[in-house]
Amino acid sequence: MTLKAALIQMDIAYGDPQANYRKVKDLIAEAVQHEVDVVVLPELWTTGYDLTRLDEIADKEGLESLSFLKSLAQEHHVYIIGGSVAKRTQQGVTNTMFVISHTGELLSEYSKAHLFRLMDEEKYLIEGNHSGLFDLNNHKCAGLICYDIRFPEWIRTHMLNNTKVLFVVAEWPEPRIDHWRSLLISRAIENQCYVVACNRVGSDPKNNFGGHSLIIGPWGEIIAEADKDETILYGNIHLEQVDEVRKTIPIFSDRRPDIYKL
């Protein structure tokens, strides 16, 4: 089975959710002209990293962004990996990914598990404690948010149930874009899975963001890669290739968890 993905590598209006809703609506309408099955948005696409104003601009219980994404998914009959949004809850603000089916159902909600101190996340956000696993058209997938890709042990826990695609959403700064590329390629090779990773571009008062959204195959090959301009990146995911690679080098049956205890 083949899935065509569209990655919305966009600039984000800093602290201006309404401007970002308008922009995402237009970009998704453009992406679906290319007969895609799944659209991926970047991290914190409603607010950017305007963390000091989250009291004002975080989405209360994620209700506005959820209803926005559900209605677009239904209108265009497309799966949406909804990047992430700042979601205001009773306990605090989370950095949360919503995954929506082509019929407008919420398939999964994942809150970033590893908060990134270099961008002050731990001062303004609370961490999630649950995995980002979901089923897309009967295929096991997982969602990850940016800094999460530096934690292979976390990602491996998602892979032990035949997960075939990792969807990564990010606001990854340009000075570490080599890390971004190397980490994503490594995660694809070590887990023999597709990695579909959407970064933002542009800048905010503290960072320039590096783009280079990527679709990587289970052999570690780059299927599509953007540069650092605003664009929509398209590429095909051939899910049966995951099984072929896992048959060629059967790492999941060769694992030795009995000796991996720390």
Ligand SMILES: NC(=O)CCC(=O)C(=O)O
């Ligand atoms: N938004 C993020 O989590 C950024 C992570 C990052 O830049 C890194 O180097 O890790």
